Amino acid sequence: MDFEPLGLAADLVILTVRDGRLQVLLIRRGIAPYQGRWALPGGFVRPDEDLETTARRELAEETGLSSERIHLEQVATYGAPDRDPRGRVVSVAYLALVPDLPAPVAGSDAASAHWVDVAEVDAGRLAFDHHRILADAVERARAKLEYSPLATAFCPPEFTISELRGVYEAVWGTPLDPRNFHRKVTKTADFVVPTGGTTTRDGGRPAQLFHRGTATTLHPPMTRG
Amino acid sequence: MDFEPLGLAADLVILTVRDGRLQVLLIRRGIAPYQGRWALPGGFVRPDEDLETTARRELAEETGLSSERIHLEQVATYGAPDRDPRGRVVSVAYLALVPDLPAPVAGSDAASAHWVDVAEVDAGRLAFDHHRILADAVERARAKLEYSPLATAFCPPEFTISELRGVYEAVWGTPLDPRNFHRKVTKTADFVVPTGGTTTRDGGRPAQLFHRGTATTLHPPMTRG
DNA sequence: CGAATAGTGTCTTTTAGACAATATACG
DNA sequence: CGTATATTGTCTAAAAGACACTATTCG
Incomplete structure (x- = not known):
């Protein structure tokens, strides 16, 4: 079968609690589009990779946490045709919950990765539709604390x-x-x-x-x- | 950017309650792969179509229900590299809840669409990973009845x-x-x-x-x- | 001892769940 | 009237939420 050209990405909402506040790991984008804006970490799914495998790989790259014991769950998939100016990119969002890390954030993108208070992230500052993704993931986490x-x-x-x-x-x-x-x-x-x-x-x-x-x-x- | 060839589909778990039993709409596949096996209705996302638009279009095609008032929500996305023998196909699953239809199922695929008791669908009978999708969607419906x-x-x-x-x-x-x-x-x-x-x-x-x-x-x- | 946090007990209100009793249709 | 379902009421047990009180550390 011939398929349309299409990008498939996994984006991560990595949450932690530090100093009594809920924080999310954000990356400052070094390249266009949305250069200089905050974004969720993420990357494209490789041809023979499962979606969750991509998410775990990105998680390890951004935080150095490669353990299978890190909680990771799929939240939702975002696929509006115009959500990425580079072309059709569908993003599967994952929620990761990590303990307050004793070690600082490591990895190749470490220089641009920062923990940001969720309460202080404002809608217009994030690239793509990442604010919506963040909101959905945070709501998921809040709801799951009740019954899990x-x-x-x-x-x-x-x-x-x-x-x-x-x-x-x-x-x-x-x-x-x-x-x-x-x-x-x-x-x-x-x-x-x-x-x-x-x-x-x-x-x-x-x-x-x-x-x-x-x-x-x-x-x-x-x-x- | 150049992207890998990739199929993007929306599959539907359409549930109703008839005769006091929870039922799901299944299609008998007329073509390979899994020819003759039961499957969830669904189809490929068109180049300029939003994911939910695809789902609503398929819902209308299978049931004749085009109303915006039909409850439709995304459940999860399935993307194991080998889940479809035709190549890499990622499927976004949607859950639709419809009232007991006064009119019979209509549409182009009507001949092969049937309501099946959820309790009687057995794991080996469904095409692709559709049993897993069905199980996840039914569990979602069961859980949401509690608090919504x-x-x-x-x-x-x-x-x-x-x-x-x-x-x-x-x-x-x-x-x-x-x-x-x-x-x-x-x-x-x-x-x-x-x-x-x-x-x-x-x-x-x-x-x-x-x-x-x-x-x-x-x-x-x-x-x- | 005083300050700070841990942990237990008690009381009131709300809710779940079992079930008795009454209400209003049809044949 | 008898049967079927609707609707209200009552009682008990579990849980939520407010809050007094005791326990154990450190400085």
């Missing part, structure tokens, strides 16, 4: 309940009652599992350390303030 | 609470308590609005007729048995 244990994807392997609560507060932009949150999280079966250790890194009374449990859905769900 | 007023998309413009309950029972495959369901639906703000009319088409005491309200999310959500 996904918040742990933002945390290091061992974390305290306070740190987990901080993730919810940053992603939702809402303060949560520490006492009710603690009770709810620890009573939901298999959400988090105590490691036995404690830490005082948050100050005050030592807090128990937990790692993620085996639950895939939360019953009952967490509720947004 | 989407069930009304399966109903005619005016419906009774029993009929709405029938939709939930068919999609979820679970019986629901008629009395608790009635109370919950009618107490959720803007989910359904009484039209003032009544009907006895379900037998017994006349039931009030409702049409869909303006709510976009359900608080609190419906709960699956």
Whole structure:
């Protein structure tokens, strides 16, 4: 069969929580179109590559995180005929959730990659239809925190309940009652599992350390303030 | 820019509720590959067409339903390099929810289109990776019934609470308590609005007729048995 | 000790779910 | 009247949300 010429790209919305705020990794474009504008990292799908493989490859290139344990999920596909001035380019958007990285962003594009507060990204500043993609991905993340244990994807392997609560507060932009949150999280079966250790890194009374449990859905769900 | 040759298709999971069962519209393929096998309706995206435009065009061709009021949403995109033996074809899957059609399925492919119980579609019978697409779309529909007023998309413009309950029972495959369901639906703000009319088409005491309200999310959500 | 954070207990309101009882049609 | 479905009411258990209180660290 003969097909129309068409570009197929995977774009990434890489989110993290740093300093209590939800942040996204953006690249400053070095070449036209949209030269000098902020954009989501991404790249073209190679001829024999699966879509998710492309997304993981780009994720590794931008962040140095090549682990299979990084949460990555497809969000949606954007294909308006005029969304890219170079021609017909269809973009499959992926959402990645990464913990606050101890190492700085590495990789070939490191010089132009920056963490930006999601709340401060404004619509007109992003290239292509990336603001729409970002909005859809962030909404997906906010919704999934309610009924899945996904918040742990933002945390290091061992974390305290306070740190987990901080993730919810940053992603939702809402303060949560520490006492009710603690009770709810620890009573939901298999959400988090105590490691036995404690830490005082948050100050005050030592807090128990937990790692993620085996639950895939939360019953009952967490509720947004 | 020069792009690799690539096919871009939109495939449709068209669901309805008929005779108390969730059904999907399938096509029997007349040509290779997978000749004679059941498949989801779909077609290639034209050069100047938006993805959703393709989906709506295919929906109209298969069902005769060209209305903008038909619920249609993107589910996911499937792009494994070997998913189509003809070459690289990436498929964007859409989910459409239609009311029990008074008119039979019309259109150019009518001869080969049939409603099939979702529960009776078995994995090996569908062409390409369409079973996976179907499973993902059905799961999406099941999940969205919980927190959105989407069930009304399966109903005619005016419906009774029993009929709405029938939709939930068919999609979820679970019986629901008629009395608790009635109370919950009618107490959720803007989910359904009484039209003032009544009907006895379900037998017994006349039931009030409702049409869909303006709510976009359900608080609190419906709960699956 | 005082400040800070962790964790437990208690109370009220809301909701889920089971189910009794009443309402209004048809034959 | 008998049967079928609609609709309202009542009760119990679970969960949400507000908030008092206790526990354990550090300086």
